[in-house]
Each structure stands twice: as structure tokens, then as C-alpha cells.
Amino acid sequence: MSDAMHDFTLTVNGQAYAIRVEARRTLADALREDCGLTGTHLGCEHGVCGACTVLMDGQPVRACLLFAVQAEGRAIRTVEGLAEGGALNPLQRAFAENHALQCGYCTPGFLMLGTAILETDPSISDEALVEALSSNLCRCTGYANIARAIRAAADAMSTEGAT
């Protein structure tokens, strides 16, 4: 039965969401429509643009290419989980301070990609940063300020960590 519904719990930003969806429902649609977390955006629905990038168990994934049921039991993190008590986190601040966004549509995807980079390789080389960021598309900024913001956040976090 293709329309069979699946009941399960999606864990997003540490919070449990009991949802009931068809097997074919994408993780992106489940986050947006079933959890009400519309910060994750859809830009192409075929895994190229990266606007829907979220973290699954710490790894950046395309929420448009995963079915929601595949995320059961995994820890999902989205843009809504970044701000700490309403205050922008260092990466978000760096995006604002470096004018790394214009329309803001690709921004959640770049923020999550940047989060993964900062968590796994905070001293990433410039070449590797360009390579990593080339997986997401932005149509407004020309990218330079996005790379600058991620670098600035890495620097800010290493300074904070050192003191």
C-alpha cells in the first residue's frame, strides 16, 4: 500500500517531534510541514543547490534527498538550532558582520555547511574551504563574503577557546 503512513519520532535540535508521514515524504518536507521548521529551504529538490543542507549526526546532508523515515533515530540539526537563547551564535554573527547574505534564501544551507566545517576542521585551509563550499549555490553574493564569514567565525571561536 503506497499510501501507508509511518508514525515515528524525529529528533530535531534536541527536541522530539512525533510525526505521521508517508514513506515518500522527504526529510525537508517533514521538517518544514510536519515540524514547522521552515528555516530549511528547498532550492532545487535534486540535491545540487544545497539550500536544504541540515546536519544528521553531525554530517551535512541534503534534506531534499532523504526520506523522513531515514532520519528516524538520528540527530538532526537545522538553522533554528543555531542561535543560543535567542542570541546569534558566532557563525551567524560573522555572516551579518561580513555581509555574507543578501536575499537569505541559501543562508540556512550555508550556515549548516559552515557549522559542520567549523566542528570538524576549524583550521581548514583556504583551498579546502573553497572545495567544501562549492557544494552549495548562492545567486546573490558572489560567495567571497560567505567564505570570509566562515573564516572569521573560525578565528573568533579559536580566540574564545584560547582564553
Next chain:
Amino acid sequence: MDGITPAAGRRILPAGPGKVVGRGVARIEDGPLLRGEGRFAADVNFSRQLHMRVVRAELAHARLLRVDASAARAMPGVVAVWTAEDVAEIPPIPFRATKVRGLEPYCQPVLARDRLRYVGEPVAVVFAEDAYRAEDAAEMVVVEAEELPVLLDATAPPAEFASGLDTEPTVVRKEYGEVGAAFRAAHAVIELELSVGRHSGVPLETRGAIARYDASSDVLELHGTAKKQHWNRDEIARLLGRPPNGVHLFEGHVGGGFGVRGELYPEDLLVCAAALRLRRSIKWIEDRREHFVATNHSREQHHRIRAAVDAEGRLLAIDDVFFHDQGAYVRTHGARVADLAAGMLPGPYRLPAYRVAGHFRLTNKTPAATYRAPGRFETTFVRERLMDAVANRLGLDPVEVRRRNLVAAAEMPFARPLDTLGTDIILDSGDYEGLLDKALARFGWDAMQEELAARRATGECVGAGLAFFVEKSGLGPSDGVRVSIDATGAVELVSGAASVGQGVETVLAQICAEALGVDYARIRVVRGRTDRIEFGNGAHASRVTVMSGSATWEAALAVREMALETAGTLLQLSPSELTIAEGVVCRADGPAGPSVTLAEVARRMGPNAPEMRGRTPGLTAERWFWSDHMVYPYGVHLAQLRIDRGTGAVTVERYLVANDIGRAINPVLVEGQIRGGFAQGLGGALFEEFRYDPQGQPLSTTFADYLIPTIAEMPVVDVLIAEDAPSPLNPLGVKGAGEGGTNAVGAAVAAAVDDALRRPGAVTSLPILPAQVRRMLDGAA
């Protein structure tokens, strides 16, 4: 009034950085966008909404025989399926721009009637309880059609569009001077055949439209809108037979516009009609494949250009014939892009005689309209290719040939006997050669030539090129802004402009704060809403900072005067002795002495304050800025690149955009506009193209086929923002900054590729793809 001389008594924004104007302050837009709290079209939901899915033509040209929706209608969750006969009373999509007589029969019906004219044309719509079910049902709609021959080449002879109509609705013609005599007297005649591919804006957010009808108040609302809310509101009302005050459009966040978003499309009318008829809210969100075939394309032109020059390389005349590939229908822009191409082609050069014929032709492709620097990306490529060819023919340096032809600063304002967009072309201000010198020095042009020569000697394939451009901005005729201060001292600015994500709120808030003496970051900027201001001309054509910025300046100054007058009464001082700082009215000569907050002033001007008896209450003013003429930003692009001989790949190594925009309200945002604009120009120069197979099937329907630049393709881009030539046409001296980054990229990259290949004139079309470069390399060997 000649429209160029400033009106007497107008208060001009003083030169140099102000308290907030001229400074790269942080944007006020960013907070919600960074928190994931934005409200883009797909984020808008209403209770019990239905989802619309469009069934689109799969043939490029066919006679529509029958649409069988019976199976789709029977599916669970499907509420309705409409075909053309269900919307027969809705007129086709009208024009808002560059109306040319005879274009009307070429307008697009909201659903295809008896012909299918491009792959992607809406044929039917399904309304269902959820988006997945709507898509399932759309797949069950059977379209029966009989294939017809396709027309895919705008340079081919026109074919039949409909009985008695061919596929060339109009020819845009402009002419001045003695063209024939100039060619007869010429030292040399240079002829080129050049073409620009089919590109588009391709914003990261696809289109969306959500309609809601509130029967209790008889108001139809459309959400997810952009760019031109007031015109769209008026047209939706007219086409659906309602008064304009019974229709309101709302703009949330907009994920990029670039010309294509915010025009009136069939889907906008369909959701509105359905909300009225089905009495349910209707949500439609375009998917990416649909976007590539349904949203406006742009650019595709083919030029046959001839220039007559004297022995010193000075232009005597240009004669250009071009073919504009409009796609299957004429949409809201009418013949605008062809008109802009014809009007803007002469660019920065003195040109004694000019003749142009733009053949505006329909083909079986997605309809076309504007995309960032419309008509200019194309004609800058054509004109600057021509200047390079003139230099080559006469053995001149490409920089020198441009110097000899640039309009001089002393000639400004420079009137061309030409018009475009219904306005006379009067280049309002500029020091073109001065900017050229600055740009060459900043790029290290001469030293670079030596470096490139040394690299060539080691076998590298490297080159450099430049291109000059003139942009246009600040299209009038009018825009208004209302500035109000409430009883808590909070400032609200309501504008008829819109935002497509470029920073409108911040820039208008900066101008308002500068005039008023308040914190820009606490100003609430309202835009894109027809329920808050009666008129507006929206956000396009690099017009907002010029038009709405000037209106903001004047409205804020008016509120300032009102506040000083009331405060003067309260403080028993003359308004001339007072100023406003950080929201407090105080003595201008120092912080000591009596003061009163703007909140208190506003309370004293409230509707129940005794002083307001017989007067209109409120600390508020609305001002309208009018402009008869556009302003003309200008600049130069310099490119240095290398070519991989093995793959034919072109890598831009270094790039400079020098752009005089009169006055930068926020230099950081201006730089952002230019860098982002450059990226789109680079896409058009090297990567992006909508391609079709011989049957008219689109081949570029994913981001894997239509290649927009990633960070990996971006060179180091230097931006030189010049403010040497403020516009005399507005109190801020500003010219728009939205399109200069895009305008000349194709031209500059083409020149640099020629230079790398050591083959002048090798590049004749954009985008310059690796396979072509490989062929050119073979030819060079």
C-alpha cells in the same frame, strides 16, 4: 524645468560620509534570515489551503486536441482540475512596459487554448488537499496534441504564429544622423556577427503564489509577491473583475529577483481565480524544473553590426541589425529588452550617426523578458567587441581606441537623440576617462601586460581584456514614502518600493535616519504591501535607492521640520536653534539646555492633543519624488584569465569592476551588489545557457545542466566604487548599483580570451564554452 537642473530650494544630501549615510553599517534585515525565521513564499500557509499543481506542455509546438482530466478528478484529495475552458473569461497576461501596437495577439493565455507553444506552457491545473496528491493527479491528466513544426532560430525567416500573424510582432527601430553618408566617408568599415546565449536570473528561491479570499470583508489577498505589487494588484483586479481596493498583495522575504520574479505570470492569476471560486486558500510553489521552463528567460540576441570609423579610430556611425529571441509569447515587458538594447547600445561613446533595427521574434521556447542589465549585457558585449575590432583593424591599443571615443566630462550632461523606456537618453553626469585611468592604475594594467608576456614566453595561455559600460537606473516617474513617528518614538517608513533581498530596508533606513537624527537600526521599513500605501512603482531597473531613497529623504526632512516646530513651541525656542540627536530634540549648539524626546513631540501631535484641533494629527509626512529622466551609472571591467590548453577551460584569475554610482549610501552593500552581479555576469560569459534539442525539448532543466557559478569558479574580484559624478537629478546624488557588476562581464572576458588566444575577434558568442575554446586553440595553432 528641463529635468536636469535641480529644483530651487531642494535640500541636497551633503557630500562626504554622514552619521549613517555613506557608511557600511550592518543590515537591519539579517536577524530573521540568520535564525531561520524568514517568511519566503513557501513559508506562507493558511488553514484548509489547497495546493495547486500545473500540468505543462511537453511538446514545443502542437495543436491542442483534448485534455482529459477525468482520471485526475476522480483521485482522492482532488478538489478540482481546470483546463482552458474553465478560465475562458480570464484575459491573457497584459503588458506593463514598452507597449508597442500590434503585440496584443501574442500575449499568453493563463492556460493554453488551442496551441501549445513551448515546453512548460501551462495546460491545466489541479487543486488538491496536499502538494503530493496534487502532483500525483497532475500526472494523470492526459494531453492529446498533434505536433507542429518548431521554430527555434530567431534569425530564420518568420513563420506563422496564428492566422494572419507571423512570428515577428514588431521591429524596434531607432535612427539619428547621416548614417549612409558616414559609411560612404569612412576610412574603414568594420563588420561583426555576434550572439549572446539564452540565460536567466535563476534565483535560489523558485516562484510561489498563495491566494486567500476573505469573504467577510470581500478582500482577495495574494502572498509570495515581489517587485511590482501595485501594478500587479491593479491588473489582477481588472482581469478578475474586482475593484483594486478589494485586492491586496503582500511581500514577505524574497529569495532573489534579478528581473524574473514579480512579473505577473499565469500562475498568479490562477491561484487568485481559484481562491475566489473554490472559497479555499490556494498555494502554489514552483519546483526547480518548472522554474527552468516556466519563468522568464532572457538575453538571447544575434547582432549583425557595422561601424564606420575615421583614420584615427573615431566612430562615425553604427548600423546594427539584431534578432531578439522572445520565446513563445510576449509577456509583461512587451518589447522592453529589445528597446533597451537598441537605446543603450552606443554606451559611453560619441556617435554621430546611428541606425538600429531590432527584429523582435517569437520562437517555440520559454518566453523571455528582463534579467539584470537587460539589453546592456548583450549590447555591451556587442559594442565592446566592436571597439576591440576597430582597435585591431587600425593597429591601435584597445585602451586608446576607447579614450578617443569616450564622451568627455565637459560634455555632460550629454543628450543623445535617442530614447529608451519612453525617456530621452541624457547621460546626466560622468567622468568616463577619469574612471578609466583610475581603473587601469588600480589593476596595474601596464605592469600586468609585462607579466602576461613573460608567462606567455613560458608557454602559458594567458590574456587580459577590458570593457566600458554605461548603465541606466532610477526609472521614474514617481515613488512615495511616508515616515511616521508614534507616541513611543518608534519610526516607521512605508514605501511603495519592494525588496528582492538586496538591502532596501537598510538603505532606506539609513537615509531616513540621516535626515531625522534617529537610530537607523530601529526604523521599521514597510515595503511591498498594497494595503499600507496607495501607490508604488516597485523594485526594478535599479530604481529604489534613486526614487524611494529620494522620497525617503524628503519625507524624513518634512517630519524633521514638523518635529522641530512642535518642539520649538514646547521649549520656547526657534526651530532653527534646535536639532535632533538620538531621537531627542535639543539645542543645536550643545547638549546642555532643554530637550524633548520625539515620543513626547509625537504625543503632542496626537489626535486628542488640544493643539491639534482643526489640524491633521500625527508626526508624519508623505512625500513623492518625481523624475522625468533616468540616471546613468557607468564603469569599466578589467579581466585577467588563463586558458587550459588541454581542456579549453577558462579560469578568470583576477577581475576589477570600477563603477561610478554617484553616491554610495552603504558601500558594503554596493560592493555586495557588484560582486553578486559579477558572478551572474561570469555565468553568462562562461557557463550558463538554456539549450534545446531540434524538437524544442529543453536540455537545461536542472542545476546539473544549467551551470551557475559556484565559489570554485569565482576569481578574486576587486571593486572600485567611485563617487566622482553625483547625479544632478536627485537630492542624494545617487545612481543605482544593481546592474553594473553584471553589465560588462561578457565583453571583458571575451576580450581577455581573444588576448590569451592571440586571436583578435576570435570570440563571437557567449557563453564561451570549453569545446569552443578548444576549437579556437586548434585554429590558433
